[in-house]
Amino acid sequence: MNAKSWAIDIDRDDITQTELVADAGVALTPGQIRVDLDSYAMTANNITYAVFGKPAGLFGNDQGYWDFFSEPGTPGRLPVWGFATVTESTADGISVGDRFYGYYPMASGAVLTVGKAGPGGFTDVTPRRTTLPPIYNNYQRIEALADYRAADHDYWPVFRPLFLTGWLIADQFEDEGDYGVQQILIASASSKTAIGLGFTLAQRADRPETIGLTSAANVDALSAQGIYDRVISYDQIMTLNASTPAALVDMAGNGAVTRVVHSHFGNQLQASIIVGKSHWDAQADGEGLPGPDRQGFFAPGRSQKRIADWGGAAFGQKIAAAWLAFMDVAPRIASIDRREGGDAALAAYKEMLSGQADPKVGIVIAP
Template structure:
């Protein structure tokens, strides 16, 4: 199957199938890219679980909207590297490589605008109402903090570390809401590890508590990122009188209810970041719960510091994280569309090993450098 996509049932995200995705002509100004190295992590489960419009991506946007119409099966967004295979835009040639946000498919069509040495913005009309952060594509040749030796770590950690860094920055900016303890659910997840790494760089900070399953407790403890590691069945052993903040990456309604009930008014912040426990997320919005949204935080800091300063700070922190990242995750490289489907099934079912980061290497079929645009 040279051209393929993975279709996901929007109403039951554990149902997915590999399908043919035939080639169609490009319109004037469009390019087609083929992902060559992508990651599939618990973060992708969050994208699927929050695929429908829920207010997170604006008043009328969901993660499914990036790569498909609403009357079609869902196309999962993934992060990674892709190369141009066809171009109807004068500024692009076959083989040009970019880091960014793509569909879980053999090919993704984009409409570049604001093209420069560092990349471009996808101006496809169906993405105009979606957050700009996801629409930026960075030329690999222009990435100031890219090291080819870390190439396999980028799809896995770059977007998740950025999210974690922004959460840590927000807590610091907001003086931790007066908390003496910060509690992180799904502490084995890549996002949680990125957050913990950034959070621990502070000279003065609250205690950091990682909540995880008994099966993952040894791994989480071995990362050295948390001051304490506690399993979900032992939540009530923690001191309910300690002013605390919850960073909820799991999105498990049952766990969140227990935390709220145990701490009561001593819970100073309850921030929902993800939905890695997607099957248990329903039924708890909860008074006092607040959502974290990385693009909004990026926009705030960009306005306050300027884009250059923000990029410099993130880049410096990223390089420090890269020095430790390989100790946090073994990299497993799989190849091909069937491997991508299997990896997605594993993360949705919660069977993925937290000690492993899975990247999918994909081949691509060469196309025409400059096909005639469709009429």
């Protein structure tokens, strides 16, 4: 499809069922803006959004990720992170040509309802979104991003939300005294969230050893990046010292890997944290595991806690400093693969869903 305005519909009950559709524009009501997406990223994180599209308890019992951009009873619209330009505005404080970084649907454009517009950006106050986490509803003017550098533009949608999640996990470990462990096992270590976690932990002088777990084919390349103290394949987990207190951070929700780690370490496993579900079709296999109960990590909740602890300005300053340090090494970790148009967008989603996407590549879609 070469239609100028397009969107991708996803079956809420079967995320493999998709359709590229023409997206008919609707008339704006007062306080709304229309934006054209300039670019967005397609990552494994987006597959987690699709898996939790229906209510899963993250936002309460009656909301899921589909609720950001699609009404109940309609096909799901997958949330993505990216940049967009305002093409029409009926909102005070927002002009045509303004550009914002934020959360958008997987489409060529979107209509947003503006609240609290100011020099830094605005909050979307579409009724179905007002009870959802603020971090997803804030749109930031590019000019107001203190840590934005033009050279890093394509890395923002690819890495920024995932790096932030990794940074927040590392912050939780430090806050919890590293759960008393001497080694942190990070499953799906080639994922961008895992790399953000490993990079952030590496900045600490006094910390547990970090061990990246990945497929055998990825070990050498991932080791060469120098993000983790060690990188081993999944079939080498049993060679780790089971008497050394450990923690597991599971980025993909692969139950087979989780069971091996829990069974090997038993009561020496002090924490088991699940972050994502990019291995959406893998058996969860979480029943009757030895060791600790698995705990979910929800980045928006952790963000809100730290904003309350430190204040918004201090939180932003800490993130900015960490992000700029990471951007100095990101280009050697992943290259950017820019693709254009709706057909390319649909193909990129299917590629990511299949689990065949190259972790050393950041896919950016220019609608």
